[in-house]
């Protein structure tokens with residue numbers, strides 16, 4: 010199964026009248042921005058874009074979070090650019106840095122080795138903390154307690170189209186849990202063992218795969234039922250591993266990305282954009298998943314990003330119909346972008362996400378192509394896009 014029109018449609022094609030749309034009630038939602046003082050310029054760039062293309066009509070609040078203190082310049086300048094209420098919060102040490110059960114020396118050595126191996130951001134301790142924060146803690150922050158929905162914003166992002174309806178309200182109306190706009194492949198060396206643990210979580214909790222899990226499997230495994238027993242030559246993952254490997258990074262000899270005959274295709278939702286329900290992140294299931302992943306030590310011994318964590322959690326815990334693909338949102342962060350089809354597009358988006366609108370008719374080679382390379386075929390899904 011794929012995410013197709015059957016499970017998920019664009020909420021609105023083209024432009025609506027935003028003033029009229031904004032007359033309706035707001036959702037219980039906020040933008041969430043983790044940032045440092047030195048990123049002020051990049052944050053301004055992002056806020057200007059969000060305001061210009063959406064929030065000048067809808068005036069949703071912003072929550073800014075930081076492991077340090079925001080300085081007064083940061084706060085004042087931000088207040089000048091935002092049209093909704095703004096709050097600033099500091100992370101307490103329980104949400105940032107090493108937990109007490111981790112052997113810091115082992116973890117630091119693991120991080121140092123990733124530097125030697127030239128793994129992207131591998132040697133940056135703070136980056137590991139950030140990924141772990143966005144994987145298992147942001148939704149527990151007291152400033153977010155009052156909200157049901159969040160929309161993640163990072164420094165240096167850009168929206169290309171006007172967003173003339175309220176995506177939170179539409180997510181709610183369509184009973185959606187998680188929304189994304191770009192899916193790409195993860196750098197394999199940053200997550201060599203991630204799939205092993207996600208797979209172990211699924212197995213130890215007797216989770217039978219939903220259609221969505223398939224999206225994260227190598228094509229050869231797609232739509233294939235799992236073998237009853239482990240393939241020959243593959244050692245089963247001992248259940249104890251989940252308790253004994255704490256921070257030790259005992260990466261072993263089995264092919265870590267191939268469990269029970271399945272292997273991870275490295276696909277993940279690019280989480281610097283996300284519109285999602287916070288109560289899903291706050292659920293026992295999600296937190297058990299996070300705990301399983303966390304206790305493996307993978308946030309230190311490897312450089313697991315929050316994007317593959319959120320994605321594999323969605324694969325294990327959500328159904329295809331719970332997801333929404335914001336194919337109408339033109340979005341860019343650093344070098345990767347998604348540009349809806351009605352724009353004078355110059356560039357193919359580089360996300361191998363599946364966008365078939367073709368379930369009901371015969372598949373062609375061209376359909377295969379479009380399924381691999383995410384590019385909406387509908388005309389006019391975006392509104393006033395300039396990519």
Ligand code: GDP
Nearest residue numbers: 043044045048074075076077135136139163164
């Ligand atoms: P990239 O997009 O993967 O290159 O990662 P970024 O450097 O953009 O970091 C992701 C998000 O976390 C951004 O919103 C950053 O502002 C934020 N971030 C990263 N490291 C830190 C940190 O050490 N402290 C704080 N407060 N925010 C951070």
Ligand code: MN
Nearest residue numbers: 163164281342
């Ligand atoms: Mn970023």
